[in-house]
Amino acid sequence: MKSVENFKIILLGSQAVGKTSLLEKYVKNTFTIKYKATIGVDFLSKCIDLDNTKYSLQIWDTAGQEAFQSLSTHFYRGSDACVIVFDITSSKTFDSVSNWIDEIQFHIGYDRKIPMLVIGNKLDLNEKRVVNSQKAKQWCEEHGIMYYECSAMTGQNIEEAFINLVKAIDVFNKENPRQFNPSFHLKRQNPKKNMCLCKN
Amino acid sequence: MDENYDVIILGTGIAESILSCLFSCDGKKILVLDQNSYYGSESPSVDLKLLHNMFYAGSTPRDKLPPSKEWCIDLIPKLILINKKFFKILQSLNRLNDFQIYKSVNHHYISQRNPQPSKKSEISPNQGFYLQKIPNTIETLGEYIVNQEENEKFKNFFYYIQNYKTSKQEALKIDPERSTFIDILKIFGLSESGIYNIICVFSLDKEQCETVIGDWALIKLQQQLNSPYLMPSFRLYPNYGLGNIIESCTRINAIFGSTTILSAEVDKVIFNDENKVIGVRTYHGIAQAPIVICNRSYAPKGKKGRLVKRIVRSICIIEDRDSGNYNDSGYIYIKGNHINRENSIQIIYLGASHCVSPEGYIVACCSTVVETDSPEKELQVAHDLLGNIVNQYVKLYEIYENDLTLSDSNLYVVNDFDEIPDLENTAEEIQKIYEIISKKSLFVDNI
Numbered sequence: 001m002k003s004v005e006n007f008k009i010i011l012l013g014s015q016a017v018g019k020t021s022l023l024e025k026y027v028k029n030t031f032t033i034k035y036k037a038t039i040g041v042d043f044l045s046k047c048i049d050l051d052n053t054k055y056s057l058q059i060w061d062t063a064g065q066e067a068f069q070s071l072s073t074h075f076y077r078g079s080d081a082c083v084i085v086f087d088i089t090s091s092k093t094f095d096s097v098s099n100w101i102d103e104i105q106f107h108i109g110y111d112r113k114i115p116m117l118v119i120g121n122k123l124d125l126n127e128k129r130v131v132n133s134q135k136a137k138q139w140c141e142e143h144g145i146m147y148y149e150c151s152a153m154t155g156q157n158i159e160e161a162f163i164n165l166v167k168a169i170d171v172f173n174k175e176n177p178r179q180f181n182p183s184f185h186l187k188r189q190n191p192k193k194n195m196c197l198c199k200n
Numbered sequence: 201m202d203e204n205y206d207v208i209i210l211g212t213g214i215a216e217s218i219l220s221c222l223f224s225c226d227g228k229k230i231l232v233l234d235q236n237s238y239y240g241s242e243s244p245s246v247d248l249k250l251l252h253n254m255f256y257a258g259s260t261p262r263d264k265l266p267p268s269k270e271w272c273i274d275l276i277p278k279l280i281l282i283n284k285k286f287f288k289i290l291q292s293l294n295r296l297n298d299f300q301i302y303k304s305v306n307h308h309y310i311s312q313r314n315p316q317p318s319k320k321s322e323i324s325p326n327q328g329f330y331l332q333k334i335p336n337t338i339e340t341l342g343e344y345i346v347n348q349e350e351n352e353k354f355k356n357f358f359y360y361i362q363n364y365k366t367s368k369q370e371a372l373k374i375d376p377e378r379s380t381f382i383d384i385l386k387i388f389g390l391s392e393s394g395i396y397n398i399i400c401v402f403s404l405d406k407e408q409c410e411t412v413i414g415d416w417a418l419i420k421l422q423q424q425l426n427s428p429y430l431m432p433s434f435r436l437y438p439n440y441g442l443g444n445i446i447e448s449c450t451r452i453n454a455i456f457g458s459t460t461i462l463s464a465e466v467d468k469v470i471f472n473d474e475n476k477v478i479g480v481r482t483y484h485g486i487a488q489a490p491i492v493i494c495n496r497s498y499a500p501k502g503k504k505g506r507l508v509k510r511i512v513r514s515i516c517i518i519e520d521r522d523s524g525n526y527n528d529s530g531y532i533y534i535k536g537n538h539i540n541r542e543n544s545i546q547i548i549y550l551g552a553s554h555c556v557s558p559e560g561y562i563v564a565c566c567s568t569v570v571e572t573d574s575p576e577k578e579l580q581v582a583h584d585l586l587g588n589i590v591n592q593y594v595k596l597y598e599i600y601e602n603d604l605t606l607s608d609s610n611l612y613v614v615n616d617f618d619e620i621p622d623l624e625n626t627a628e629e630i631q632k633i634y635e636i637i638s639k640k641s642l643f644v645d646n647i
Contacts, residue, residue: 042295042455063454070460072239074447077440109269 013085021152076107123151210494217449230458243276245443270558286627307530329538505602512575543569
């Protein structure tokens with residue numbers, strides 16, 4: 001029997017770097033060029049199969065809350081990994097990556113570590129690039145963070161980035177086993193089961 | 201900021217947050233502002249560092265305590281009673297329950313006057329009272345039944361409730377429109393302590409027991425008995441504290457397109473010539489809305505309500521080896537007349553199983569209405585019970601009361617949290633404000 005692993009992954013980054021686009025491209029394979037500040041997106045689920053294990057990824061969007069710095073600890077709580085997105089055509093968004101890492105550490109506690117992935121988005125606009133790829137990669141390596149450059153428009157590299165993140169989470173969780181904490185939901189009819197849309 | 205909203209909410213306490221969530225779900229455009237950099241206003245869930253800073257600014261908590269982020273301490277913890285109003289409001293917010301996990305609070309103690317400590321009780325020395333453990337579930341009720349005869353009576357009673365309104369009941373000749381709950385219990389021949397235990401299990405108050413119960417109330421008891429939520433306890437507490445409910449609400453708000461701004465520099469609520477609310481002025485501009493809901497700290501002078509009482513609360517961090525297991529949460533009620541006071545003292549203690557503290561520690565909150573000039577001493581009785589207190593934070597609260605029906609200016613001021621350890625008054629208030637503003641009933645079935 002295959003086992004199913006549930007992971008919560010949170011998506012962070014400055015405004016308009018393409019978090020929601022990236023998420024929608026990855027999960028639904030759709031892309032819209034028009035920018036709309038995120039309203040209504042909560043999280044999207046995606047199931048993947050890797051080495052005989054099913055992974056159900058619950059990827060949480062910020063719901064636009066980053067605009068007013070009103071993201072709460074609740075958003076970060078229980079996450080298995082963070083994806084920080086920046087825009088390769090804007091150096092400001094890359095500079096803010098370290099702020100986001102600070103923010104994550106503040107909310108999960110400075111003594112805790114979780115796997116992180118930095119994505120440089122908008123690779124399709126490579127000719128307008130201002131963030132040096134080599135530099136960004138080096139910075140991430142120094143901080144022990146995975147680095148990928150993707151395009152939410154073409155879908156380039158997204159799949160690969162997430163698969164490698166899942167592998168990293170798996171390794172990380174084996175080294176730092178999670179504690180089981182029994183509890184119950186107010187909602188009765190197995191809410192967790194409906195979240196994973198994959199058919200066996 | 202310079203925009204029009206349907207409702208502006210100032211403060212992120214539990215009542216404000218739930219209201220904002222209810223309105224957002226209705227499709228209203230909401231702006232939530234809070235002066236603080238954290239959620240929760242008067243009743244946030246904070247980590248140890250923030251808690252320590254709130255009471256002793258500039259200093260750090262003791263070194264030997266575990267890291268700050270493992271704590272989630274409610275400044276004002278409250279319990280949720282199953283199948284009561286607040287519980288129903290939470291249930292109606294379906295999206296909220298995707299995020300939020302609740303766990304039962306397992307123990308319930310009540311003070312009894314010394315002497316005659318029975319076998320089942322835990323005696324506290326040097327006091328005029330001892331603590332009696334009382335059942336809070338049908339399962340645990342079994343432990344309190346003394347003999348076989350009583351056991352049969354209990355069975356008969358529960359059988360009666362469970363099958364109320366079905367054909368087999370005719371022989372008993374109980375008329376619910378004429379008898380009180382206690383009368384019914386007496387028909388089954390239950391002893392005084394048996395009656396008391398059943399009242400505890402159903403968490404009924406004195407009034408409910410002593411007035412005519414009526415058909416409807418019995419059906420409700422039946423539902424309660426057959427409800428899946430009955431287990432394992434009547435009292436729930438959310439994981440990571442009430443603050444987690446507040447933060448979940450904020451997320452739902454964001455999902456529905458409402459805006460929440462922390463560390464907002466709110467100047468004042470502004471009114472027009474007819475003394476009606478037109479918006480809120482901040483140091484960044486004016487946000488307009490025909491309705492403003494706020495807590496007392498944002499209310500303009502003359503609209504803060506009247507001072508009704510003062511409450512002292514202490515948060516105690518206790519070292520306890522057993523924390524982290526099933527037994528680390530509970531509720532203790534010390535009757536005022538057992539300790540020569542007018543008002544009772546309530547203690548809520550929570551631990552690692554509710555993600556409130558790291559394993560090995562328990563956080564207890566003692567509260568009572570202030571009666572003397574040295575409020576801290578009034579809680580001494582409770583502190584003596586708790587044992588090994590590592591850190592202690594005492595705070596005085598002034599409780600103001602407002603009459604919502606008088607708010608003809610469309611400014612609704614949410615009342616302060618009182619000393620009662622559940623959220624039923626808050627739920628009442630939420631319902632009232634919601635129904636006045638949206639002109640429809642909060643509950644469809646009106647139960």
